[in-house]
Amino acid sequence: xxxxxxxxxxxxxxxxxxxxxxxxxxxxxxxxxxxxxxxxxxxxxxxxxxxxxxxxxxxxxxxxxxxxxxxxxxxxxxxxxxxxxxxxxxxxxxxxxxxxxxxxxxxxxxxxxxxxxxxxxxxxxxxxxxxxxxxxxxxxxxxxxxxxxxxxxxxxxxxxxxxxxxxxxxxxxxxxxxxxxxxxxxxxxxxxxxxxxxxxxxxxxxxxxxxxxxxxxxxxxxxxxxxxxxxxxxxxxxxxxxxxxxxxxxxxxxxxxxxxxxxxxxxxxxxxxxxxxxxxxxxxxxxxxxxxxxxxxxxxxxxxxxxxxxxxxxxxxxxxxxxxxxxxxxxxxxxxxxxxxxxxxxxxxxxxxxxxxxxxxxxxxxxxxxxxxxxxxxxxxxxxxxxxxxxxxxxxxxxxxxxxxxxxxxxxxxxxxxxxxx
Numbered sequence: 001x002x003x004x005x006x007x008x009x010x011x012x013x014x015x016x017x018x019x020x021x022x023x024x025x026x027x028x029x030x031x032x033x034x035x036x037x038x039x040x041x042x043x044x045x046x047x048x049x050x051x052x053x054x055x056x057x058x059x060x061x062x063x064x065x066x067x068x069x070x071x072x073x074x075x076x077x078x079x080x081x082x083x084x085x086x087x088x089x090x091x092x093x094x095x096x097x098x099x100x101x102x103x104x105x106x107x108x109x110x111x112x113x114x115x116x117x118x119x120x121x122x123x124x125x126x127x128x129x130x131x132x133x134x135x136x137x138x139x140x141x142x143x144x145x146x147x148x149x150x151x152x153x154x155x156x157x158x159x160x161x162x163x164x165x166x167x168x169x170x171x172x173x174x175x176x177x178x179x180x181x182x183x184x185x186x187x188x189x190x191x192x193x194x195x196x197x198x199x200x201x202x203x204x205x206x207x208x209x210x211x212x213x214x215x216x217x218x219x220x221x222x223x224x225x226x227x228x229x230x231x232x233x234x235x236x237x238x239x240x241x242x243x244x245x246x247x248x249x250x251x252x253x254x255x256x257x258x259x260x261x262x263x264x265x266x267x268x269x270x271x272x273x274x275x276x277x278x279x280x281x282x283x284x285x286x287x288x289x290x291x292x293x294x295x296x297x298x299x300x301x302x303x304x305x306x307x308x309x310x311x312x313x314x315x316x317x318x319x320x321x322x323x324x325x326x327x328x329x330x331x332x333x334x335x336x337x338x339x340x341x342x343x344x345x346x347x348x349x350x351x352x353x354x355x356x357x358x359x360x361x362x363x364x365x366x367x368x369x370x371x372x373x374x375x376x377x378x379x380x381x382x383x384x385x386x387x388x389x390x391x392x393x394x395x396x397x398x399x400x401x402x403x404x405x406x407x408x409x410x411x412x413x414x415x416x417x418x419x420x421x422x
Contacts, residue, residue, distance in 0.1 A: 011205065013140040019128045025147045026121060028395075029056060029154055030114075035175045036161075041110045044103025045167035048413060049160035054086070054102045056157075057113045059150045060120045061086035065093070066373065067142050068123045071131050078119050079108075092372045144207055145373070151398040158281065158337065158393040163413045166268055166279040174337075177282035183341040185290040188234075188420075189227040191321065191346060195220060198320050201363055202402040211377050212402040214365045218316045223421055225313055225321045228342040229351060230304065230418040233289025235296075236276065238304050239265060249306050254299025257410050267295035267412045281337045290341040292351045297412040298385045301355040305420055313421035315358040315386045315404065322348050322388070322401040329389075331396040339392055339417065350394070352417030353387035353405055360384040360406040384408050391415035 033041075033052055041053040050058075061082060069075050077083065085105070087096035097105075108116070124143070131139050158174075165172050196219070202208035203215035244264045247255050257263070265271075268279040269287065276287040296304070305311050313321075329350025330340050339351040361381050368378045387405040390398075393415055407414060 012137060013144075015128050015136070015140075018140050018143055019125060021147060022124060022128070022143060023121075025150050026117070029059065029150060029157070030117075032154055032157055038110050040161070040164070041113075042103060042106065043164045043167075045164045046413075047100045048411070049163050050099070050156070051103050051105075052157055052161065053108075053110055053113050055153045055160070057082070057108070057116060058086045058088055059146070059153045060113075060117045062149055063124055063143070063146050064120045067127060067139060067146065068120060071127045071135060071139055072123050073126070073130065075123075078116050082108075082116065090372050142373075148207060148209070148398060151395045154395065155332070155391070155393045155398075158332075159414050162268075162279070162281050165281075171279060171284050173283035174281040177280065177285075177338060178335050180336070180340065183290050183343070185231045185233060185341055186228065189345060190224045190422075191227050192224050193220070193222065193317070193320060195222045198316065198323075200316050200319050200402075202400065208400060208402060209377065209404075210366070210368050211362070211381075211404050212400070214363060216364050220316060220320060223313070223317050225317060225346070226310075226420040227345040228347040228419075229292035229339075229354070230420065231289060231341070232287050232291050232293045234308075235266070235293040235304060235418075236287070236289065238307050241307070243303060243307055246307075249303040251299060251302060253409060254297075254303060257297070257299055261410075263300070266293060266300070269295075288341075292339040292342075292347075292417045294339050294352050294415055294417050295412050296355075296416055296418060298355050298407075298409040300412070301416075301418045302357070304418055308420060310420040310422045312355055312357040313419060315356040315388060317421060318348075318354065318356055318388045318419070319401060321346065325349075325401070327396065327399050327401065330392050331390060331399065332393050333396055334392070336392055339415070349389050349399060350396075351392055352389075352415045353391050353394075354389045354417060354419045356386045356388060358386045360386050360404070380406070387416060 033056060036052060042051050044051045064078065065083065084095060085097050087093055089096060127139060161174055165174060197217050198220055199215055200218050201215040202212040243249060244258060250258060270277050277284050278287050301312060325346070325348050327349050329347065330336055331350045362378065384406040387407065388403070390403065391414070
């Protein structure tokens with residue numbers, strides 16, 4: 001996903017700080033790819049995922065096209081066809097290679113992709129050092145947008161790898177999971193909120209995507225929000241109560257999807273010799289009933305909420321609850337790369353992206369940037385649902401209380417889970 005950038009700030013970013021941040025984020029992508037074998041870089045097990053090699057090249061193409069091309073001295077593209085291969089879906093830039101066929105490309109090789117990354121990094125370093133003061137503010141804003149874009153693809157790299165590895169009958173592990181002490185899920189509690197007018201959306205001069213703006217007023221009726229996420233044990237009770245066989249619990253499109261795709265449990269769950277197991281980035285392991293349930297679609301989240309006699313929160317309710325709360329939780333930096341049981345209330349951030357009942361649409365007064373940088377976001381504001389809070393694969397430095405993720409109702413390969421409201 002690549003929403004457009006934030007409004008311009010009067011502050012002039014420090015060049016050395018921007019260069020240091022650039023190197024840190026770029027190096028992190030390569031650290032995440034370090035455990036992979038060469039063969040892992042080219043796999044695309046379904047249309048929604050992309051090969052790791054493509055992710056590493058696409059985020060490099062972004063910097064080459066949007067920063068190097070307009071601002072580098074004597075710019076020459078690294079390869080004349082890379083714009084076609086690694087443009088994602090910027091129609092205003094030109095044609096692009098079909099997404100469904102990204103996994104069919106043996107070339108460029110992994111080695112060539114890393115050479116491409118190194119080359120563009122050198123060019124960007126030169127731009128940061130030499131671009132004139134009149135252009136530096138815009139260059140710094142584009143680099144910051146590109147770094148958040150790269151962090152999005154770092155998360156996608158992990159979720160796509162998980163799907164690719166789960167598709168393999170050998171169920172290989174990406175890397176071992178850190179040891180954790182067993183934890184029992186604490187009882188579900190509720191947080192009450194009064195009716196009133198609330199301010200929603202981002203307002204400030206730090207980075208935010210355009211879909212988080214502008215800040216605006218909403219009216220909320222009184223509501224309650226669960227103080228933790230729904231656990232796997234609680235979801236197992238839904239399964240055991242024939243939740244996937246009861247049409248009265250499902251939206252029409254959800255019931256159609258369940259029947260067509262044969263769903264009987266969350267993605268990656270398998271029943272082996274009478275026990276539920278799940279695929280993780282550390283390989284197969286037993287389902288822990290205390291952990292937040294993960295890899296459920298909007299339809300499954302909605303059906304579970306209806307079965308429990310509750311509902312999903314709206315995104316404005318979720319953001320109201322998050323106002324003032326610390327942005328802390330089980331993010332990628334923990335190393336778990338898997339949801340963990342709630343330690344403290346209200347478990348708002350990390351672990352799993354939380355489905356809301358809100359359709360993904362523009363805020364009142366929303367206006368994307370002009371040109372190609374504003375193309376991605378607005379045109380996707382239809383037929384999707386908003387998720388909040390980040391996941392165990394999200395970098396903590398990438399998260400905000402106003403962050404709006406969005407996916408289609410049947411999607412579930414991302415780290416997606418459930419919070420209840422009433």
